[in-house]
Amino acid sequence: MTLDAEAKMQFLFALRSRGVMDKRVLEAMEKIDRGAFVKGLFAERAYEDMPLPIACGQTISQPSIVGLMTQALQVDPRHKVLEIGTGSGYQAAILSQLARRVYTMDRHKRLVTEAQAVFDALDLANITAIASDGTRGLPEQAPFDRILITAAAEDPPGPLLAELKVGGIMVVPVGQSDAVQALIKVTRTETGFDYDELRQVRFVPLVEGMGAD
Ligand code: SAH
Numbered sequence: 001m002t003l004d005a006e007a008k009m010q011f012l013f014a015l016r017s018r019g020v021m022d023k024r025v026l027e028a029m030e031k032i033d034r035g036a037f038v039k040g041l042f043a044e045r046a047y048e049d050m051p052l053p054i055a056c057g058q059t060i061s062q063p064s065i066v067g068l069m070t071q072a073l074q075v076d077p078r079h080k081v082l083e084i085g086t087g088s089g090y091q092a093a094i095l096s097q098l099a100r101r102v103y104t105m106d107r108h109k110r111l112v113t114e115a116q117a118v119f120d121a122l123d124l125a126n127i128t129a130i131a132s133d134g135t136r137g138l139p140e141q142a143p144f145d146r147i148l149i150t151a152a153a154e155d156p157p158g159p160l161l162a163e164l165k166v167g168g169i170m171v172v173p174v175g176q177s178d179a180v181q182a183l184i185k186v187t188r189t190e191t192g193f194d195y196d197e198l199r200q201v202r203f204v205p206l207v208e209g210m211g212a213d
Helices: 003-017 023-031 040-045 063-073 090-098 111-121 158-163
Strands: 079-082 099-105 127-131 144-149 163-174 181-188 193-201
Touching: 003 023, 003 040, 003 063, 023 063, 040 090, 063 090, 063 144, 063 163, 063 193, 079 090, 090 099, 090 111, 090 127, 099 111, 111 127, 158 163
Parallel strands: 079 099, 079 144, 099 127, 144 163
Antiparallel strands: 163 181, 181 193
16 A cells, blocks of 8 residues: 555544544545645645644644534535535635635735645645635625534624525634634524534634735
8 A cells, every 4th residue: 555545544544533423524534635724834734634834824623523523514505505614725725625616815915826826736625725804704695504614703704694694504612812722513593593512622712804915
């Protein structure tokens, strides 16, 4: 077995052993090469189950957390999904395999430009990356079947809750930055919102306004 094939097998084993069981999610994570989203020195560590630094002082999330969040989102092929926090673009690429359409937003233009270049290179034509403050939502494409926030909010932002369809699901890490955060699954019902706490996580903070680059 080549080193690459072995690294990939270990990658998938780590996902399963940490609770990523959904067949479609595992298939998407087998297909999308995380190495394409990690640049420079860290590229060779792309198949380890670790968060890694990317540009603008941000991080690409740990693969098992990407898997667990994606699994919790219960995406189906008819869904229109919004992600806040494009970062490297890896999470959006996984979502693109499961959904009809993916919109992903980041407050750093540079991350959006770099992620879009990877989407183009991999022919992931159902993703649109937008440089904008995601806390304000994306009114021109709302409502969404699913919303995934990959930065920690103090509370789920109101404009995003308002853009969730009835029956829709939002997954969001909630808590003060750097402290322990709880990953929350919010389901919109006819009359309000149901909240489910999934596990503890640690994400970079959701910050209002645009980044400097
Ligand atoms: N999902 C990414 C990792 C996200 S890291 C991946 O797969 O690589 C969190 C990202 O959220 C950072 O890139 C940060 O710039 C972005 N972010 C923080 N606050 C934001 C906001 N208000 N609007 C949009 N993006 C935001």
